[in-house]
Amino acid sequence: MGTVMDHVLPERYESPHGTVRWACHGQGSPVVLLHGTPFSSYVWRDIAAALSTRHSVYLWDMPGYGSSAKYDGQDVSLAAQQSVFTALLSHWGLDRPAVIAHDFGGAVALRTALLDGVRYDRLALFDAVSLRPWGSEFFRLVNQHAKVFAALPPHLHEALVRSYIATASHPGLRTDVLDALVAPWLSDEGRSAFYRQIAQADERYTAEVEDRYHELAFPVLVAWGREDTWLSPDHAVRLAEHIPHAVLRWIDQAGHLVQEDAPARVTGLISDLLARE
Secondary structure (H helix, E strand, C coil), X not given: CCCCCCCCCXXXXXXXXXXXXXXXXXXXXXXXXXXXXXXXXXXXXXXXXXXXXXXXXXXXXXXXXXXXXXXXXCCCCHHHHHHHHHHHHHHHCCCCCEEEEECHHHHHHHHHHHHCCCCCCEEEXXXXXXXXXXXXXXXXXXXXXXXXXXXXXXXXXXXXXXXXXXXXXXXXCCXXXXXXXHHHHCCHHHHHHHHHHHHXXXXXXXXXXXXXXXXXXXXXXXXXXXXXXXXXXXXXXXXXXXXXXXXXXXXXXXXXXXXXXXXXXXHHHHHHHHHCC
16 A cells, blocks of 8 residues: 555545545544545645544545546435445444535535534534535536537637636645646546536536535534635635534644645644544
8 A cells, every 4th residue: 555645545445426536544433534526535635644643534535536437327426425435434334434525525515414413523614615605606616617628629628627727726736746736537437427417517506405504513623714715704604603513723824725835734633633532
């Protein structure tokens, strides 16, 4: 098995929505990390390395993302990811793990808890898709015209994806990090998958659970980049108000992609949550 720093996902799980690549590092109480869109578990690599000194850290790429399967006709909706996550937790034999989720992964984690009745020990939601309306102006534009964007020639597609992902960071991404985040979307299957996942984004998937956030009966951290231009910080305040006893924390000088903009702060917030009695 490769190291966390190499970001190798050597394990496979065959889900109804395609092969899921995953890895587990470290020993101790289980912590599961969920990525968002259009990212992959790569964004958690350094934080996973830090957490794995005291915990069993599970990383996975959702179907349609990163190194997991991508194919025509694939269901990569929030409902599909929810079903895969529930099945994965069972496959891993985890009972009440700590769950740490970012962006789209937040909606997956919330749906899994509220609709599938999966119990977590605690939950952290970083810049999470959770309350309507969600999605940047660009995201909404592509959602409405996915077929048009999917017809772009490869060089224009790459320029679009690179520019889009770059806006998730407030201070700016290192070139090697940006390259790694863009790479999964550049192959023929990756180009189709990029527009597929946006086309299938639908606010009804959060509408189904928004009125139930008060049911969350375990410790919840809501954390947000103060400079997030993808999901306004107003979402953080609203989300924390919906969850009883949620703790709200701000991450200064960070945009939407807080794992890249402020990894030490994110790691500290997670560690504090995991240490709470």
